[in-house]
Amino acid sequence: MPDYAAALEAADQAIALDPEAFYGWFRRAEALRGLRRWDDAIAAFRRAGQISPDLYGVPRELAGAIVNRDIKHGISSELSEAEGILDELVRIAPDDYWVLIYRAQACFLRCESSSATHYLRLASRVLPTEPLSLSLLVTFHLEDGRPWKDVQRVLREIRTNAERFLEQGDEQVAERFELEFDANLAKAAGFHPEAAAALER
Secondary structure, eight states: OOOHHHHHHHHHHHHHHOTTOHHHHHHHHHHHHHTTOHHHHHHHHHHHHHHSTTOTHHHHHHHHHHHHHHHHHOOOTTHHHHHHHHHHHHHHOTTOHHHHHHHHHHHHHTTOHHHHHHHHHHHHHHOTTOTHHHHHHHHHHHHTTOOHHHHHHHHHHHHHHHHHHHHTTOHHHHHHHHHHHHHHHHHHHTTOHHHHHHHHO
16 A cells, blocks of 8 residues: 555645655655645646646546546546546547546446446456456446446456456455455345345355
């Protein structure tokens, strides 16, 4: 687990030495995001973007911070700004995993389930070794009230990936998928009795 408090202190020291230090502000924003201090993180990402407006990663992380803040605290007036940033980034960088993840999350906030699924599927193809996109799909299906068969289909996909990577000798990736399978099955048990029964077996 990263020490976000220490990272924030180091970033603040860098900013104190040079208030125009891009990496000081960017590292401050990352640390604040890790601490879930969303409004402060957004402000720091904005400052980093003012200092170096041409760096690609800043608007992506700004949009991601807005989306994640709104997931926790409800849709804000800034969500439309984040969506505009992400739509442009999808256009110029369609293979950026985190752009696709953040766009999917923004779609789900807007109750656009089919679009959210579309972006998660794209993300899964871009980075097939990362289980997050499928885990989010399980979460979206559960919160959207989808039937058990839809949730089960994604759970099976996670389990199949674990088995496939294990067969390929990639034990670390296989373990990540297996852990996500267990966590998502447990989560599904709170929504579907079929999942609870599978968990007991």
